[in-house]
Amino acid sequence: MTLHEGIYNFSSGPACLPLSVLEDIKKDIPDWHSGMSVMEVSHRSESFLSLKNRVETSIKQLLNIPDDFCILLMHGGARMQFSAIGLNLFYQESVVNFLITGHWSHDAFQEASKYVSCHVAAHAEQNGYTMIPPYSDSDMSEQSKFLYYTDNETIHGIEFLAPPRTRLGLIADMTSSILTKKIDFEQHDLIYASAQKNLGIAGVTLVIVRKSLLGQAHPLTPSVLNYKITAEKGSLYNTPPVFAIYVLDLILEWVKTNGGLPACSDMANRRSNMLYNMIDNSHFYQNKVSVEVRSRMNVPFSLPSPALESKFVLEAEQQGLMFLKGHRAVGGCRASLYNAMPEAGVAKLVTFMQQFESQNK
Ligand SMILES: *Cc1c(COP(=O)(O)O)cnc(C)c1O
Numbered sequence: 001m002t003l004h005e006g007i008y009n010f011s012s013g014p015a016c017l018p019l020s021v022l023e024d025i026k027k028d029i030p031d032w033h034s035g036m037s038v039m040e041v042s043h044r045s046e047s048f049l050s051l052k053n054r055v056e057t058s059i060k061q062l063l064n065i066p067d068d069f070c071i072l073l074m075h076g077g078a079r080m081q082f083s084a085i086g087l088n089l090f091y092q093e094s095v096v097n098f099l100i101t102g103h104w105s106h107d108a109f110q111e112a113s114k115y116v117s118c119h120v121a122a123h124a125e126q127n128g129y130t131m132i133p134p135y136s137d138s139d140m141s142e143q144s145k146f147l148y149y150t151d152n153e154t155i156h157g158i159e160f161l162a163p164p165r166t167r168l169g170l171i172a173d174m175t176s177s178i179l180t181k182k183i184d185f186e187q188h189d190l191i192y193a194s195a196q197k198n199l200g201i202a203g204v205t206l207v208i209v210r211k212s213l214l215g216q217a218h219p220l221t222p223s224v225l226n227y228k229i230t231a232e233k234g235s236l237y238n239t240p241p242v243f244a245i246y247v248l249d250l251i252l253e254w255v256k257t258n259g260g261l262p263a264c265s266d267m268a269n270r271r272s273n274m275l276y277n278m279i280d281n282s283h284f285y286q287n288k289v290s291v292e293v294r295s296r297m298n299v300p301f302s303l304p305s306p307a308l309e310s311k312f313v314l315e316a317e318q319q320g321l322m323f324l325k326g327h328r329a330v331g332g333c334r335a336s337l338y339n340a341m342p343e344a345g346v347a348k349l350v351t352f353m354q355q356f357e358s359q360n361k
Contacts, residue, residue, distance in 0.1 A: 008345035011323035012154050012298060012336040013176070014196040021200075021340075023249045028246075038246045043239055051249050052235070053259060058252035062261055065208060066185050069144060072207040072227060073235040078175045078194040080225070082108045085148075085171060086115030086192065087221040089213055097121045097139045099164060101132050102153030103329055104173055111272065112148065119144065129156040129330075131290040137166055145169055152177035152297050154197070155327040157287070157334070159295040163187055164228075169210075176297050178206070179255060179339060180268045181184045189213055195244055195295075198338050200251045203244030255339065257284075265338050271337040271346045272296040273337075284357040304331040309333055312356055321349055 009016035032038040033047045041048050050073070056071050065071065085108075090096050096116050098109045100123045114120050122135035138146065147168040150160040154176040163170060169189035178193040190209040196202040207227065214228040223229050229237055253262060278296060279285045279301055279348065287301045303309045309332060313325045326332040335349060 002278060006348075007320040007322060008341065008348060009322050010335045010337070010341070010345075012197070012327070012334065013196075015336060016201055017200065017247075017339045018251070018254050018340045021247070021254055024250050025154065025247065029046065029218065032246075039243050041238060041242070043242055047244060049086075051243060052240075052257050054244060055249045055252060057207075058249070058256065059206065062179065062252065062255060063183055063208070064185075068211050070214070070227075070231045071187060071247075072209065072210050072230045073240060074205045074207055074230060075203070075224065075238075075241060076171060077202065077205055077215070078104075078192065079107070079111075082111035083114075084207075084225045084227070084272065085192075086112045086216045087225060089146070089171070089190065090116040092216055093144065093219040095119050095144045095348060097140045097144045097168060097318045098146045099132070099147065099149040100124060101150060101151060101158050101160075102129055103327075104153055104170075104175075104351045105148070105150035105156070108148060108173060121147070123269075124156070124158065128288070129153075130288045132158060132160065132293050135230075137168075140168060141191065142167050146171050149173075151191075152295050154295075154298050154336075155300075155329055155334075157295040157298045157300040158293050159297065161293065176336075176338070177295075180264050180296065181260065182261065182265075185275035195248055196338075197336075198251075200247035201244050203241035204248055206248075245256070251340075267339070267343070268296040268337070271341060271343060272299060273336075274343070274346045274350055275299050275337070278353055280356055282353075284361050285353065297338060298334055298336045300326055300330060300332055300334045302326075306331070309361070315356065319348075319352055321345075321352055326327065 029037055039332055059071055088113055093116050096202050098118050100106050100120055109118050119141040121139040122133040124133055147166050148171045149164055150173040170187050171189055172191045174191050175193045176197045180197050192207045194205045209227055217226050279287050285301045324333050326334040
């Protein structure tokens with residue numbers, strides 16, 4: 001038996017890690033370099049610095065990031081960026097535009113509203129979070145130079161399969177979709193992602209920001225949240241989350257050996273198509289999101305009754321299909337299919353769903 005045989009983790013985050021990465025971690029924990037754990041090694045040591053450099057180089061290569069952007073590794077998760085963006089970029093603006101397509105863009109909007117007046121250009125609440133409402137530049141505040149959006153709404157299962165069409169600079173929360181698609185850095189001014197979905201474990205947050213936007217932070221911005229200071233200090237202003245950065249490195253190496261971004265993108269399409277096909281061919285399971293904006297990462301679905309949903313989650317767990325309960329804000333069920341989810345896991349889920357349907361309809 002290898003680690004975790006037959007068990008598949010469909011959690012939305014912290015999420016599953018590739019088995020080979022877990023094996024590497026296990027091997028390295030007591031002895032990473034010269035008889036010490038990576039957790040004990042100085043963040044200023046040569047071995048850690050070369051790891052951090054490799055992480056930055058890998059990200060730059062995998063995402064094809066141009067030289068006028070800097071790559072920051074920060075603490076505090078995605079939610080900390082809701083504030084950091086407000087303090088570093090928004091506070092000097094008179095207004096910033098938002099597309100609200102689900103829970104995360106809504107929360108980001110609320111936090112940003114502390115720093116700047118926020119204009120909602122489109123809100124998916126009006127259609128019950130089943131589609132991205134129509135919008136155009138005429139719905140945007142003209143005084144704004146930014147449009148904020150959440151690339152993939154992890155809870156509602158809505159994804160921008162192409163970036164929003166606008167003349168404004170885009171700011172994107174890519175926490176649950178990073179490393180599954182190309183990013184157009186002509187259009188984007190900043191993208192960020194905390195690590196525990198597609199980049200490893202909680203603790204480190206990747207921020208990719210246009211260099212020309214640095215240096216405008218509010219004077220009271222805590223130094224640890226200041227993009228310019230973070231950039232100048234090579235993300236080592238204070239002790240970085242060394243273990244999370246170490247795991248990020250393993251993930252990036254794993255992505256590279258498995259075909260890079262194109263392969264991740266293909267796999268994301270294949271995994272999600274398998275599940276959506278199953279759902280679409282059934283009257284028992286339902287996903288309400290419009291086909292053209294369905295998330296490839298998080299597939300929310302419902303069954304005919306809450307009682308059947310509870311039974312479903314319980315029986316799935318008995319078979320090693322873990323964490324299929326939906327988010328408490330929307331109920332139902334949800335399968336998260338990040339890069340580390342093997343296709344065999346989705347195949348096993350689909351088979352289980354077919355069996356459960358025939359036994360319970
Ligand atoms: C999980 C998630 C967050 C919150 O991330 P934290 O690191 O817990 O702050 C924010 N945005 C999106 C899109 C997410 O999926």
